[in-house]
Amino acid sequence: MGNSALCLTENTFTPVTTNPLLAAIFAGLLVGIGIGLVFLSGGTTGGSAIVARLFNKYFGWSLGNAMLIFDIVVIISSSFIIGIEKTMYTFIAVYIGARAVDYIVDGLNTKRAITIISARTEAIAAKITGEMKRGTTVLHGHGAFTGAPKEVLYVVIGKQEFMRLKSLVQETDPEAFVVIHEVHEVLGRGFSK
Numbered sequence: 001m002g003n004s005a006l007c008l009t010e011n012t013f014t015p016v017t018t019n020p021l022l023a024a025i026f027a028g029l030l031v032g033i034g035i036g037l038v039f040l041s042g043g044t045t046g047g048s049a050i051v052a053r054l055f056n057k058y059f060g061w062s063l064g065n066a067m068l069i070f071d072i073v074v075i076i077s078s079s080f081i082i083g084i085e086k087t088m089y090t091f092i093a094v095y096i097g098a099r100a101v102d103y104i105v106d107g108l109n110t111k112r113a114i115t116i117i118s119a120r121t122e123a124i125a126a127k128i129t130g131e132m133k134r135g136t137t138v139l140h141g142h143g144a145f146t147g148a149p150k151e152v153l154y155v156v157i158g159k160q161e162f163m164r165l166k167s168l169v170q171e172t173d174p175e176a177f178v179v180i181h182e183v184h185e186v187l188g189r190g191f192s193k
Helices: 002-009 020-040 048-059 063-082 084-107 121-131 159-172
Strands: 111-117 137-142 149-158 177-183
Touching (some): 048 063, 111 159, 149 159
Antiparallel strands (some): 111 177
16 A cells, blocks of 8 residues: 555656755755744754754753754664765755754844944933833943043844844944844843743
């Protein structure tokens, strides 16, 4: 019964490529994107994805790296069955898939931490709080060269909010000094718990 069911779809689709390297690259990429989207929505696909989710939660491992390590163990243990060449192609697919998972999960979720040094920090902070509904921390410092006291704003925003913040700062103080850091995880009110 099982073989006859497979015969029904045997010649339905023609392969896109017969090049195993291209197949490994795109299989890894597509599978990684799919698993990344599942992780992003809070689910898992079972198998090593469950273990990866646990290691991410309790040990802080990235989901892609955790999956990669467990998949490598499986690949090595099956290499004597599939042969060394297919094992190498599988390593390529799994590595690309792990990077795609991390990009989907972390890349789409990244936040930006912005440090703003300006002579008009109060006006900028008021606009960020009022117009963007984001909290801002005011740090007190001084210029090492001039010794003059300075107020420094520190704010964390989503990637999609960055252009709005940039234009608010430019409108308020075109001379402001702005430093942008990419942040992969933010815990606290208004962000992840």
